[in-house]
Amino acid sequence: MLLLLVPAAILLALVFVAPMLHYVWLSAHANSVLTGLVPIPNQGANWIRLVSDQRFWQDAGQTLRFTVVSVSLEVLLALAIALLLDQRWRGRGAARALTLIPWALPTTVMALGWRWIFNTPYGPLNQTASLLGVAPLNILSNPAITWMATVLADVWKTTPFAALILLAGLQTIPTDLYEALRLEGASQRTCFLRITLPLLKPYIALALLFRLAQAFGVFDLVQVMTGGGPASSTESLALYAYINAMRFLDFGYSATVMIGSFILLLLLCLISWSFLIRLQHRTGRV
Amino acid sequence: MSLKLNNLGRRIDDRWILRHLDLEIQNGECLALVGASGCGKSTTLRIIAGLDQADEGSISIDGIDVTSTAAVDRKVGMVFQSYALFPHLSVAANLELGLKVRGVAPSERQQRVRQILQLVQLEERASQKPAQLSGGQRQRVALARALLRDPMVYLLDEPMSNLDAQLREELRPELRRLVLRDQKPVVYVTHDQHEAMAIADRIAVLRDGQIEQVANPIELYKHPASLYVAEFIGRPQINVLPPEQGVIKAIRPEALKLQAGGIACELLHREWLGASQIWQLKSHLGPLRMLVGSDQTVPESIQVSWAPEQEHRFNARSGKRLAA
Numbered sequence: 001m002l003l004l005l006v007p008a009a010i011l012l013a014l015v016f017v018a019p020m021l022h023y024v025w026l027s028a029h030a031n032s033v034l035t036g037l038v039p040i041p042n043q044g045a046n047w048i049r050l051v052s053d054q055r056f057w058q059d060a061g062q063t064l065r066f067t068v069v070s071v072s073l074e075v076l077l078a079l080a081i082a083l084l085l086d087q088r089w090r091g092r093g094a095a096r097a098l099t100l101i102p103w104a105l106p107t108t109v110m111a112l113g114w115r116w117i118f119n120t121p122y123g124p125l126n127q128t129a130s131l132l133g134v135a136p137l138n139i140l141s142n143p144a145i146t147w148m149a150t151v152l153a154d155v156w157k158t159t160p161f162a163a164l165i166l167l168a169g170l171q172t173i174p175t176d177l178y179e180a181l182r183l184e185g186a187s188q189r190t191c192f193l194r195i196t197l198p199l200l201k202p203y204i205a206l207a208l209l210f211r212l213a214q215a216f217g218v219f220d221l222v223q224v225m226t227g228g229g230p231a232s233s234t235e236s237l238a239l240y241a242y243i244n245a246m247r248f249l250d251f252g253y254s255a256t257v258m259i260g261s262f263i264l265l266l267l268l269c270l271i272s273w274s275f276l277i278r279l280q281h282r283t284g285r286v
Numbered sequence: 287m288s289l290k291l292n293n294l295g296r297r298i299d300d301r302w303i304l305r306h307l308d309l310e311i312q313n314g315e316c317l318a319l320v321g322a323s324g325c326g327k328s329t330t331l332r333i334i335a336g337l338d339q340a341d342e343g344s345i346s347i348d349g350i351d352v353t354s355t356a357a358v359d360r361k362v363g364m365v366f367q368s369y370a371l372f373p374h375l376s377v378a379a380n381l382e383l384g385l386k387v388r389g390v391a392p393s394e395r396q397q398r399v400r401q402i403l404q405l406v407q408l409e410e411r412a413s414q415k416p417a418q419l420s421g422g423q424r425q426r427v428a429l430a431r432a433l434l435r436d437p438m439v440y441l442l443d444e445p446m447s448n449l450d451a452q453l454r455e456e457l458r459p460e461l462r463r464l465v466l467r468d469q470k471p472v473v474y475v476t477h478d479q480h481e482a483m484a485i486a487d488r489i490a491v492l493r494d495g496q497i498e499q500v501a502n503p504i505e506l507y508k509h510p511a512s513l514y515v516a517e518f519i520g521r522p523q524i525n526v527l528p529p530e531q532g533v534i535k536a537i538r539p540e541a542l543k544l545q546a547g548g549i550a551c552e553l554l555h556r557e558w559l560g561a562s563q564i565w566q567l568k569s570h571l572g573p574l575r576m577l578v579g580s581d582q583t584v585p586e587s588i589q590v591s592w593a594p595e596q597e598h599r600f601n602a603r604s605g606k607r608l609a610a
Contacts, residue, residue: 176370179337184384184435185358194383198374 020262026255033249046256055232056240056257060264063236066147067215067268070154075207077155078162083196085163086170096167103160111224114153115140143233146226150234154221158214162207169203170196205276212272216265237261288312289334289439289471294343296329296495304329304495307343311439311488314469316462317500318486320479320518326495327475331441334473335362347438360439363432367444369424371416377427378403378412381434398434406430406464421449422457429464440465440472446481458485479519483507491515513605516598522564522575529602539564539577541596548591553584 027046029039050056085096102110117123121136129137139149177195186194219238222228228235228243235243237257245254294307304326311317319327332338334345336357344353352360372380378399385395403409406426416424425445432440445461446454462485465472476482482489483503490500491514499511510516516524516536525542527535551567551574560580567574567588576590599608 174368174370176366176368177372180364180366180370180431181383181387182337183335183357183362183364184387186387190387194387195372 023255023258026252027259029252031250031252037249037251039252042252046253049253050256050260055235056237056260058232059235059237059240060261062147062234063216063218063238063261064264064268066151066154066218066234066236067212070151070158071208071211071215073151073155074159074162074211075166075204077159078166078207079200079204081159081163082166082170085167099160099163101160102157103164105157107157107220108224110157111153111221114149114156115225118149140226141230143231146230147234150218150222150225153225154215154218157221158211162211165207165210166200166203169200173199201276201279208272208276209269212269213265216261216268237264288315288348289473290346290349291330291334292344292346294330294333294340294345296326296333296338297341302495304333304340306496308497309490309500311471311473313471314466315488316466316472316474316486318474318476318482318489319492320476320482320489321492322518323477325492327477327492328443329495330492331364331443331473331475334360334439335364335441336360361435361437362439362441363435363437364441365425365428365432365443365445367447369416369428369448371424371427371431373416376413376415377408377419380416380427381431384431384434402430402434405433422453425449425457429461433464433467438470440470442472442474444476445474446476446478454481461485480521483519489519491518509607510598511607513600516600522577524598525574527571532602533608534600534602534605536598536600537592537596538598539575541592542574542576542590543592544578544582544585544588545591546589548589551588551590553588556584 026039028041028044030042030045031037031039081099085092085099117125118137118139120126120138120141121130125139126136129135140146173196177199178191181191181195217238218236219242222234222236222239223242226234228239238261241254241257241261244250244257248254289309289311291307291309294304295302296304307326307330309317319330321327329338333340336352336355340353344351346352347360372383375383381399381402382395385398390398399412400409403412406429408423408426408430411419411423411427416427419427425448428445432442442465446457449457458481474482474486483506486503488500488502489506491498491506493514499506499515501509501511506515506519510519513526513534513536517526520538522539524536524538527537549569549571551569553565554568554573555566557564557566558580562577562580563582565576565578565588567576567590569590574590600606601608
C-alpha cells in the first residue's frame, strides 16, 4: 500500500523538499552581484548577519503583528458569519454564495482595489470624507496606520475562507444535542458555550493554523497595496526576502531570510498548537 | 393524574401530518406509538416535549394545560433515537450538565450523578467519553439523563433502534423497569410492532397522522379495528384473502390447519424458526402463510382450512372491522 504513496512523495520532494534544501545550501554561501552570482561558501556569515540585521527583526515584528491581528479578527468574524449562515432564514443560500466572493477574487486585483479606496485625495474613502467635510486621510502614507489598512484588506479577503471551515464544522453538530440541553432549560448562550464552542474547537484550530501559515507568508497583498511602505512600515519577511533577491541581487542572503522566517513560522505554529492542545484537555469537565 | 392529548394536530404548509389525536396515558403506564415511518409518531413525541408546536388541540400534564408552556417547564425526560450524548464530555459530565443548567448545587449534583450511575450500573464508566461505550451503555447513559430530570413524563424516541436484536431483547425488561420506577406516564415511539407488544401496556397504531386503534397488545392482536392494524401487528403477517362481496377476510397464519377437504395448496418455501416453521403456500386464494409446529412433516397433498371464528372480517372499502 505504501507503494501507492510514491508518486505523491516524489512530487512533494520535487516541489517542497528540493527547493528547501537548495535554500539551506544557498544560505551557507555568498551568492550575489559581488561574487558575480557564483556561490562561494562563507562560513555562516549570512546567518551572523541575519541575527544582527535590524531590518529583519523589524520586519519579523511587523509580520507577527499583521498575522496575529488579522488572523484573530478573521476567526472571530468568521465565527459570527458562520453562525449566521447556519441559521435558517430567507436568502441564506444567496448570502452563502455572496460571502465567498472576496475569497474568489485574485489577491492582486483586490489589493489594487483597496489601494484605490484609500487613495488620497481621489479614492472613495476620501471622497466620502470630503463630502462630510472631514480633512483627507493619508492612510497609505502614515507609517503608524498603514499596516491597519493592510490588515483590513486581508480580513476582508480571507474571512470567507475561515467562515467556510467553521460553517462546515457547525453542520457536523447534531441538532439533537441542542434539543437535549434545551429540555433542561439551557439558554442560547449556554448552548453556544457548552455545545457549539467545544465541538467547533477542532475546526477553529484548523482555520487558525491554515490562516496563521498563510498570513505569516504574506507577500502579494503588501507588494501591490503598499510595496512595503511607507518607510518599510508594512514590509513583511517574504517581501524582505524578495527585495534581497530581486533588488539587491543577493541570493545567498535572501535564502537566509527565507529560511529564517520559515523557522519563525514553525515556532509560531508550535506555540499555537501547544496552546490549542492545552485548551482541548480542558474539555470533558463541566 | 396523567398525560392527556386532546385533538392534537400539526400541519406543514397545507398538509396535516397529524390530526385529531386523542390519547390519555396514565401514571405508571407505558404507551407505545407505532406506525410506519412518516406516520407522525416522532412528531407527536416532539410536540409533547415542546420541541415542536401543535397547530391545533391541547396537551395537559396532571390536569394542567401545557400546550403553550416552554419545553423546559414541561419537565419531560426524553431519550433521543441518537441518544444525543455530548461527545466532548465524560459520562458523568454528560449527566451533570443538565443539573448544572438547572442550577443544582455542585455537591448535590455529584451525589445524584453517582446514584443514577449506580442505578444504571455504569459507575465504572463515569470518566469515559461516549465514544468509548457500547451501544447499550450509551443508551443507558441517555436513559440516566432522562431519569435525572425527575420528569413528569417520559418520552422515548426509538431508544432501541441502534442496538442489535439480541441486546434489544435483553434490555427490554430493564428499560421498562427503569422508566416505570417512579410511576409516571411513558410514551414509547417505535416502528417495531414486536417491540411495542413486548414493552407497552397499550399500543396506539398511527397511520398517516391519525390513530387507527388504541388497545392493549392482546386486544390489538385478537381484534384489530382495521385491516391496516391487522397487517401491521403480528408476524408472520396475517393472510389477507381477496375481497368477496365487499368483505375482506383475514386469517392469522397460526389459525390455518391441515385438513382433508380444505383448500388445496402447493408448498413454495419452508422457513424454520426453531420452535415452529412457516410454510409459504400457493392456493387459488393467492399466497398463504401458515405457522406449523416444528415436527410437522409435509403431507402428500396439502389442504388447509380454518375455524370460522378465526376469521377477521373487514369492510373492503373502508378497511374497518365488521361485527362478527
